[in-house]
Amino acid sequence: MTILVTGGAGALGSYLVKKYLAEGHRVICLDNLMKTRSTENIDAFMRDRNFVFIKHDIIDPMDFPGEKIDWIFNAACPVSCISLQIDPIHTVKSCTTGLINMLELARKHNAKLLQCSSADIYGEMKDHPFRETDRGSTNTLSPRACYEEGKRIAETLCMDYHRKYGVEVKIARIFNTAGPHTQMTDGRIPSIFIYNALAQRPITIYGDGTATRCFLHVEDQIDGLHRFMSTPFDVTGPINIGSTDEVTVLDLAKRIIAKTGSKSEIIFDRKDDAPLLRRPDTSLAKSLLGWEQTKSLDELLDDMIAHYKSKGLPESTVLVFSVTYYPDHGPAEAALMELARLMPETEFHVITSRFHSDRRAVDHYDNVTVHRVGFGSTWDKYLLPFLGAVKALKLNRQYHYRFMWSVMASYGGLTGLILKLLGNRASFILMHGQDEKLTGWRKKLSKIIERRSDSVYSAENRMENDKFIETVRKTYAELTAKQEGKLLRPL
Numbered sequence: 084m085t086i087l088v089t090g091g092a093g094a095l096g097s098y099l100v101k102k103y104l105a106e107g108h109r110v111i112c113l114d115n116l117m118k119t120r121s122t123e124n125i126d127a128f129m130r131d132r133n134f135v136f137i138k139h140d141i142i143d144p145m146d147f148p149g150e151k152i153d154w155i156f157n158a159a160c161p162v163s164c165i166s167l168q169i170d171p172i173h174t175v176k177s178c179t180t181g182l183i184n185m186l187e188l189a190r191k192h193n194a195k196l197l198q199c200s201s202a203d204i205y206g207e208m209k210d211h212p213f214r215e216t217d218r219g220s221t222n223t224l225s226p227r228a229c230y231e232e233g234k235r236i237a238e239t240l241c242m243d244y245h246r247k248y249g250v251e252v253k254i255a256r257i258f259n260t261a262g263p264h265t266q267m268t269d270g271r272i273p274s275i276f277i278y279n280a281l282a283q284r285p286i287t288i289y290g291d292g293t294a295t296r297c298f299l300h301v302e303d304q305i306d307g308l309h310r311f312m313s314t315p316f317d318v319t320g321p322i323n324i325g326s327t328d329e330v331t332v333l334d335l336a337k338r339i340i341a342k343t344g345s346k347s348e349i350i351f352d353r354k355d356d357a358p359l360l361r362r363p364d365t366s367l368a369k370s371l372l373g374w375e376q377t378k379s380l381d382e383l384l385d386d387m388i389a390h391y392k393s394k395g396l397p398e399s400t401v402l403v404f405s406v407t408y409y410p411d412h413g414p415a416e417a418a419l420m421e422l423a424r425l426m427p428e429t430e431f432h433v434i435t436s437r438f439h440s441d442r443r444a445v446d447h448y449d450n451v452t453v454h455r456v457g458f459g460s461t462w463d464k465y466l467l468p469f470l471g472a473v474k475a476l477k478l479n480r481q482y483h484y485r486f487m488w489s490v491m492a493s494y495g496g497l498t499g500l501i502l503k504l505l506g507n508r509a510s511f512i513l514m515h516g517q518d519e520k521l522t523g524w525r526k527k528l529s530k531i532i533e534r535r536s537d538s539v540y541s542a543e544n545r546m547e548n549d550k551f552i553e554t555v556r557k558t559y560a561e562l563t564a565k566q567e568g569k570l571l572r573p574l
Contacts, residue, residue, distance in 0.1 A: 085109040087152050087194075089141050089159035089185060092116060094264040095199065095257075096158045097124035098305045100134070109133045111147070115140040117173075118161045120567055124264050141181035142173070145188075152192040154312060157185050158199040160234075164227065164355070164573035165270035165564065171229035178233025179240070186244045189251075197253040197312050198241050200321060202361050203231045204256065212362040215256070215321050225356045226574035238321060245319060253311050253318070258325025258363045261383060262301030263390035268397065268563050270570075273298060276336050277388055280345035282396055283428070284556050289573070290354035292333025297326040297362050300378035300386070310372040318371060323363035326376050342388055355573040397485040398559040400430045402478065402509070404471055404488070404495030406464050408435040408453050411442075415490050415514070422555075423451050425548055432478060434471045434498070436463035454478070464494050471498040472505070484509045485566065486559065489536075491515060492529035500532050510537040510562035537562055 086103050090096040091112030103110050112125055116138060128134040139145055141159045160177045161167040167174040182198065189196040205213045206221030221231045241252040261271070267278040279286050307324035330338075336349050368374045408416055423431045431451045437444070440459030445452065456470035457463025475498065478484075487509045489496040499511045513536040533539055538558050540551075564571050 084153040085111065085150055086154045086156070087111045087113065087147075087188075088156045089113045089181075090199075091136075091158070092119050092122055092125050093158060094124065094262060094266065094269075095260060095301060095304065096156070097264050098262070098301050099156050099158070099308070100125055100128060102305055102309065104128055104131055104133055107133070109135075111135045111137065111150070111152070113137050113139050113141065113145070113159065115159075117568070118163075118166050119266060141184055142176045144184050146191075147188075150192075152188065152194045155185055155189050155194050155196040156199065156308070156312075157182060157196060160199075160230070162201070162230075163270035163569075164230075164357075165570040166568075167230045168226050168574050169568055169570055171226070174229040175233045178230070178237045182237050182240055186240060186250055186252075190244065190248050195251045195253065195312060196241070197255060197308060198237055199308075200238055200254050200256045201230070201234045202256060202258040202323075202325065202363065203227070203358075204235045204238065205358070205361075206231060207358045208360070211360050212327065212364040213323065214364040215323060215367055222356065227356055242319065251316050253314070254320035254322070255308055255311055256321050256323045256325075256363070257304065258299060258323060258361060259296050260299045260301050260304040260325070261387065263386050264301070265387065267391050267394075268567060268569070270573075272296065272332065273335060273339060273384060273387065276339045277343065277384070277391055278396070279560075280339050280343040280347045281388075281391060281428075282398070282556055282559070283346055284560060285348050285350045286336045286340070287572070288332055288336060288349060288351050289357070290332070290359075291351060292331060292336070292349075294332045294357070294359045295329045295362065296332065296335070297329050298380055298383055299324070299326040299376060300383045303376050303378055306377075307368060307372060307374045310374050311368075314371065322367050322371065323365050324368050324374070325363040325365065326380070327362060327365055328376075328380055329362050330380060339384060339388075342384055352572070357573070396428075397563050398429060398556075400432065400482050400484065401486045401488060402475060402482075402484045403431055403433040403490065404467070404475075404498040405433055405435045405490040406467060406494050407438070408433050409448065411438050419488075419490050419514070420451070421548065422552070424449070425552055426450075426555075432482070432484075434467075434474050434478075435495075436467050438463055467494040468497040468501055471495070472501045475502055476505075479507070479509075485563065486510050486512060488512045488514060489532070492532045493525070496532040496536075497528065500535055503535050508566065510566060511535065512537060512558070512562075513539045515539070515541045537565070 092114035205219040244250040265274045437455040437457035489499045
């Protein structure tokens with residue numbers, strides 16, 4: 084078969100791609116990369132002759148001349164509130180205009196279409212668990228409505244195309260699915276809890292922690308979707324596919340802290356408008372699909388934690404520009420060395436001037452790797468902006484840095500500025516030293532570097548080490564959200 088997966092670079096879609104390629108089918112992956120920002124989840128398939136990746140937004144119509152599409156899995160829509168609320172109009176269009184385009188494609192190719200619907204169509208309900216016959220109770224005026232109402236009208240569109248045009252549709256109501264490919268900065272639990280636990284940041288719970296969720300391993304979800312897609316024409320659903328093992332949000336946070344050995348504290352913030360309960364009745368999936376959950380919550384969490392640890396946090400490797408570094412260093416560089424000592428989970432790559440001919444090009448000090456550029460003279464600091472930028476570009480091809488630091492707004496800061504002007508997307512953080520007294524053109528250049536920096540720490544606003552590290556970790560989270568076009572918290 085030829086199988087089209089929209090949203091195929093995402094956590095769920097990439098597992099569908101993997102499954103059907105392994106079975107020898109031709110798979111077309113459509114994704115605008117708005118949520119993932121990369122093809123990381125599907126890079127392993129790029130050279131497979133049966134795989135085609137097309138960067139495209141389903142809001143815009145598309146045809147596939149010369150292709151005969153058999154199945155369509157429509158998973159193209161942001162799911163996390165911090166993603167879907169950043170552009171709620173686009174979210175609504177993905178659920179409506181985008182789905183219409185896919186239904187028209189299914190109609191043209193006489194293809195089956197499975198709509199990845201959501202537990203959110205039920206809204207806030209008192210009856211528990213949720214059954215497919217329940218009508219739900221959503222708030223059309225809430226910040227979540229772009230997704231909740233979008234998914235509801237999407238189900239309506241599927242049934243209208245089924246009744247009017249005879250399009251074969253399957254409506255799968257997906258409940259809180261997660262797995263190793265879930266972006267750790269996704270914003271949903273459990274991924275955001277694991278992300279913050281590994282980063283030793285506070286874990287924030289919106290509300291008092293008594294809300295409950297049921298989390299399904301993505302491999303179980305893929306099995307359910309495949310079984311559903313394989314049913315006869317008249318089995319349209321909707322069918323709930325999710326775990327029935329309920330856990331409170333507070334208990335989940337405690338379990339993740341224990342599993343990661345984290346020192347993260349749990350803090351509570353104002354409740355968002357997410358439903359308090361979300362447990363599915365999966366009787367229909369069992370009777371119609373012969374489907375049952377096979378993986379426990381502990382297996383899900385262990386798989387995600389292991390994958391996130393192997394991958395590393397966005398801030399696990401950072402690039403630093405410094406005119407000098409040990410053993411040729413001053414107070415500002417000493418402050419950086421102390422920061423590195425107190426953050427052993429972070430790998431610091433420092434690009435600095437060589438200054439002395441007997442200094443090695445590369446040195447390692449615990450979690451710090453020093454790369455020296457220049458010819459071993461005092462003139463090396465003037466060459467740092469250019470030789471440092473060349474070195475940074477080479478290293479970036481290997482490490483894909485998300486964060487660049489500069490110790491002081493001098494020649495090292497100029498290196499960061501050059502990289503920003505060349506289009507580098509890493510967040511640029513500037514740390515001023517106490518002895519940085521600039522005048523004339525240096526002062527003007529420093530102001531330009533400050534304006535192009537994403538965050539600035541001055542000597543005056545430095546605090547004791549523990550507080551400063553806590554602030555740095557918070558800055559990493561804020562800048563990561565900015566890089567990925569996400570909100571810091573749900574509206």
